[in-house]
Amino acid sequence: MDISSAVLNRRSCRGFKQEPVSEALLREIFSLAQQAPSGCNVQPWQVIVVSGEKKDQLKNQLMMDVMQKQKPYPDFDWSVAYSGKHKERQFGSADALYSAMGIERQDKMQRNIAMMKNWAFFDAPHVAIFTMDKYLNLMGAVDIGIYAQTLSLLMMERGISNCMQGALGQFPGPIREMFDLPEERGVIFGMSFGYADNDVPANTARTSREALEEAVLFAS
Numbered sequence: 001m002d003i004s005s006a007v008l009n010r011r012s013c014r015g016f017k018q019e020p021v022s023e024a025l026l027r028e029i030f031s032l033a034q035q036a037p038s039g040c041n042v043q044p045w046q047v048i049v050v051s052g053e054k055k056d057q058l059k060n061q062l063m064m065d066v067m068q069k070q071k072p073y074p075d076f077d078w079s080v081a082y083s084g085k086h087k088e089r090q091f092g093s094a095d096a097l098y099s100a101m102g103i104e105r106q107d108k109m110q111r112n113i114a115m116m117k118n119w120a121f122f123d124a125p126h127v128a129i130f131t132m133d134k135y136l137n138l139m140g141a142v143d144i145g146i147y148a149q150t151l152s153l154l155m156m157e158r159g160i161s162n163c164m165q166g167a168l169g170q171f172p173g174p175i176r177e178m179f180d181l182p183e184e185r186g187v188i189f190g191m192s193f194g195y196a197d198n199d200v201p202a203n204t205a206r207t208s209r210e211a212l213e214e215a216v217l218f219a220s
């Protein structure tokens, strides 16, 4: 698969087959992703790949934490309130997902149930948790974004799908506890991944993109 096809065909996956990725393939993907660029080559990513029983335990702890605490307590500032065209696009992506799942816009309960699937990793066999030293702030966040997309495309090339999840940075407590993270390290976001189950309705969701002229100015 060439890079253009990977970019064109990649989409967020929210339903997976119960078939783990082999350890050899996991190691191959994550070692290649080490080549991702970062500002001054600081390589801020400290990634935890969770699978098997540990992943199930983490899922249970996260679901409990979300239900008990209700209000997110992220390690990093995710508090942007989208407005204008950004808000419209946010609605557009939610609409694409909930329509694919057959959930009405007003059906708050079903939407909440769908949201909870984030912390069950959409039943994926693996989840990658991206952490970094908190003081790195915006610079680190940019690097981690680039790292995550590098990882995503390497997965695509091998027939593996994923969903990046800001939701996994919203309730960092169980991750901090399970992996004994020091206070200076924060959970920024995560990525559930595995082989896509194309029979899951959520996986039929399609998002759109703006026209090139909306996004890019070619100046000369």
Ligand SMILES: Cc1cc2nc3c(=O)[nH]c(=O)nc-3n(C[C@H](O)[C@H](O)[C@H](O)COP(=O)(O)O)c2cc1C
Pocket (backbone or CB within 6 Å): 010, 011, 012, 014, 093, 118, 163, 164, 165, 166, 167, 168, 189, 206, 207
């Ligand atoms: C940084 C980041 C965080 C995201 N967080 C979530 C999330 O918490 N839950 C979710 O279902 N999708 C999440 N997504 C997926 C986006 O909703 C998705 O990429 C967007 O709607 C475009 O759709 P596509 O990936 O299918 O092209 C996230 C994507 C990114 C890049």
